[in-house]
Amino acid sequence: MRIGIDARPLSSQRSGIGRYLYGLINALEEIDKQNEYFLYSHKEFSLPFKNLRWHKRVGSKFFSKIGTLYLLLAMPRQIKKDQIDVFWGTQNILPFFLPCKKILTVHDFVWRFFPKTMTFYNLYVNRLFAGKSIQISDCFMAVSQSTADDLIRLFNIKRDCISVVHNGIELSFGATRRRNLIEGKFNISCKYILTVGTIEPRKNIISLVKAFKKYQERVDSEVQLVVVGARGWANSSLFDTIRKFNFKDDAIRFLGHISDDDLKRLYSSAEVFVFPSLYEGFGFPPLEAMACGCPVIVSNTSSMPEVCGDAAFYINPYDIENIVNALNSVLSNQNLRNLLIEKGLNRVKLFTWEESAQKVLDLFNSVHNLPKVDELVNT
Secondary structure, three states: OEEEEEOHHHHOOOOOHHHHHHHHHHHHHHHOOOOEEEEEEOOOOOOOOOOOOEEEEEOOHHHOOOHHHHHHHHHHHHHHHOOOOEEEEOOOOOOOOOOOEEEEEEOOOHHHHOHHHOOHHHHHHHHHHHHHHHHHOOEEEEOOHHHHHHHHHHHOEOHHHEEEOOOOOOOOOOOOOOHHHHHHHHOOOOOEEEEEOOOOHHHOHHHHHHHHHHHHHHOOOOOEEEEEOOOOOOOHHHHHHHHHHOOOOOOEEEEEOOOHHHHHHHHHHOOEEEEOOOOOOOOOHHHHHHHOOOOEEEEOOOOHHHHHOOOOEEEOOOOHHHHHHHHHHHHHOHHHHHHHHHHHHHHHHHOOHHHHHHHHHHHHHHHHHOOOHHHOEOO
């Protein structure tokens, strides 16, 4: 079988969908010794392996700045030339007019539920093309049951046409306790609370900052808040809030995008990891923190209870006092911390790239027998 893959996420910083795709293709290369793969991207990217059955197709410089334009205009021609049997759209959108079977990964519905948290460009790309892509796909991968349920509810898709394929956690993630490297490199000199995610409204870092201020005033004025993630967009209100609160120097540290090795060290040395996101299709960071032996506080919304199970302390992300109380509970109760750490280490064992890749491979092999697109919608 000749399988085409939208590999555009591999050409940017490896977070979110890029991390998802990297983990799956790495595992697919290990378990699939038969099929041939063609990876399409608007600009150059690297693969973690060399395999003659895996081929890269990179667009011309004309498309290097706008990946969606490449997907819509150039990718279909290349797919036809490569005589692809099954094409996998990895990030919510498919090329149109393909002569092959199509599988679409649906990560989330931010564009439907939280449109104001998106950039103008990403919002309107999804509004224009995501719904149409769902209509022409032969079957679907959803990264969580929560996302699958949203797909059924919003687009009336038959449940048996959706495969839930959870994200995995890389085996390299694990406790790395070298606090001296963290202190020297990032100027972190005391206990710290960690959060990870692009600095944009949906990640709700502003609520964590407000709760952190109250926690400092009531409990511990020396603890730091460390924020890891790209600067993102629409975050002026967050930085206005920080200035208004007049924190002491280095009370909040913004580290930007960092290497996986540094991220593991930060997870491993943090007092607690907090993920107050308003909505997630899956959400990598809580599981990464668990894998590193860090207790986790997470929102009780969307997919997060499905992913974290009983291994996290849950909060209402809209309730500042609830977040403050959660911080106090986890940071002051060693027995609770130990319990969360133990449950977290067990929880992450349920999410492996190998198991997820096998589900993807099974879907590739069965897609030829699926009904036509017009039979997918419930009547």
